[in-house]
Amino acid sequence: xxxxxxxxxxxxxxxxxxxxxxxxxxxxxxxxxxxxxxxxxxxxxxxxxxxxxxxxxxxxxxxxxxxxxxxxxxxxxxxxxxxxxxxxxxxxxxxxxxxxxxxxxxxxxxxxxxxxxxxxxxxxxxxx
Numbered sequence: 001x002x003x004x005x006x007x008x009x010x011x012x013x014x015x016x017x018x019x020x021x022x023x024x025x026x027x028x029x030x031x032x033x034x035x036x037x038x039x040x041x042x043x044x045x046x047x048x049x050x051x052x053x054x055x056x057x058x059x060x061x062x063x064x065x066x067x068x069x070x071x072x073x074x075x076x077x078x079x080x081x082x083x084x085x086x087x088x089x090x091x092x093x094x095x096x097x098x099x100x101x102x103x104x105x106x107x108x109x110x111x112x113x114x115x116x117x118x119x120x121x122x123x124x125x126x127x128x
Contacts, residue, residue: 043088043110045075052096054112060084063105070098070114077110095119 043056054075058066061079068077073096076089100115 042086043077043090045090050116052092052114052116054088054090054110054114056086056088056110057108058084058086058105058110059108061086061108066105066110068103068110068112070096070101070112072096072098072117075112075114077112079110 066079074091079086095117097115
């Protein structure tokens, strides 16, 4: 999903830097960056009615290989085997409730639901 957009954005940055430095860059510089450096997006985060939902596709991983952590303002996981290495982290500008977390791993998909802290949910205001 993000691959082509990320490639296009990185090419634009490379061209801009080339213009600033006075050395025009030709060709797709981003394609020459090794895949290990150019990691693909593995997780998506959504705000669903006061809950934060993280979903990540982790093919080739078993539940025992996943290390998940949630604190008051971030979610992170690492999943590593001899063949695969996934690393994800997301920080938030609001508070999470690390005591209210539900995580499942089914068919290679990690789903994590974290409740926002009470004071950060917001509320609907009645206009008088």
